[in-house]
Amino acid sequence: MASYQALNSDDPSPCTEVTAIAMTGAEPVRHELIRTFDASRAGYSIEDSLDLAPRAPEDRIALLTQQPITADLPPAEPRGAAAASAHWAREGRALHRRLVMHLEQAMARHHRHGLTLLNDLDHSREEMRARARACVEANRPVLTMAVAGSLENWLAVGADFTLSISLLVVRDRRLATAVITPRNALVADFGSTYRMDARGGWRYEPRDVDGRVAQATGKVLIPQPRNTRECAWYRRLDDPTLAKETGAGIADAVVRGALPVGVHSAAHVLDSAILLVAAASDFAVRPLGIATEPWCSWETAARMLTALREDPRFPQLLIGRERLAIDRLDRQLA
Structure with missing residues (x-):
């Protein structure tokens, strides 16, 4: 402390x-x-927006008999969906x-x-x-x-x-x-x-990340697919968890949860705070599809500072509890 x-x-x-x-x-x-x-859980009901009929009885009768409605109606607002x-x-x-x-x-x-x-x-x-x-x-x-x-x-x-x-x-x-x-x-x-x-x-x-919580063996976190190549990942993985925003998924499911490894979407450096959080927590971080040593926290911070000055986008990255886990996933997704 x-x-x-x-x-x-x-x-x-x-x-x-x-x-x-x-x-x-x-x-x-x-x-x-x-x-x-x-x-936000307290009050909005979509049902309130589904009533499309006129309110006044005479206007409802006019609508049924196809007579023009003469009453002044408020401007139309979006309804339903x-x-x-x-x-x-x-x-x-x-x-x-x-x-x-x-x-x-x-x-x-x-x-x-x-x-x-x-x-x-x-x-x-x-x-x-x-x-x-x-x-x-x-x-x-x-x-x-x-x-x-x-x-x-x-x-x-x-x-x-x-x-x-x-x-x-x-x-x-x-x-x-x-x-x-x-x-x-x-x-x-x-x-x-x-x-x-x-x-x-x-x-x-x-x-000591290994002592925090038991790993959920065989499970991985991957981004929701954007193309046919990423769709093919599902056929190679036993039990994938999909994340629309992988920064949240990796923070919750990998760093603070039980999933042993995840794939972080290609992202702008300003959206990539999770990279230093994971590296500083002793998780292995390295690019997908490139056989290289995992980035330590010092190297991750240096790369993020370089991205602020030069190329702002990171490639897809593997983030896992140990190097063996990310190497295994890399081979599966190759």
Whole structure:
């Protein structure tokens, strides 16, 4: 727990300070996800939008006899499925704005240190990367927030593997990341991982990953297929778990769950906070289809910083509890 205590000291090192910034940003995002999901279960009924008939009795009679309706009717609004789609899109945008607002409020005290906040609601991914790169090159602290997956789908369906939120923090050329899912909030720097507990505090995660939970032998997590090549994966795997947003799936099912290995979709660096979280937790991380040594946490952080400056996209990556597991899956998917 010495590392966690150092985060709250009066004079933290640059490394522990960058981790503390990531924690400070992850807390309000996680709390808002929980609050919003609980509230969304309370009140919207699609049945309310299915009544297409006029309300007044005389108008209903006129409709039956094909006579023109003379009453002034309000402008037509979306009904049925269209109304539901519009509702969840509106709810998703509102949640996105609240996440940004709570993050900005929580990080307000860091503004005096010149911390730059970037989010994917107000900027595109490339605009965020360009501004983050300028901050890194000028040695100015920067925090980015990117939503991976779909806020609307998560609100409407409640599926945990449809959403994750990635925070990247760079200060003094040191990187810390946070991945927030409906189930977990995890923060990592180059050598340590922390998890938010049920009371909203942070707990140091030990690196002995094999002793946490028994592995679910034979099970793997893979992205939902986008083409015929990926569809062919299913015929080679005994019991695959599909994830629309693999950052959430790997955080919950692999790093915090029992699945021994997963495939992380090709993704933008701003959506890839899970990579450092997994590497810092002693999971093996390496590209799919390339026989190479797994990336350690130092190398993963260096590659992510390089991606901010150069090519922002990572290839599909294997993430597993041990090297044998990812090597075996690589051969199956070759």
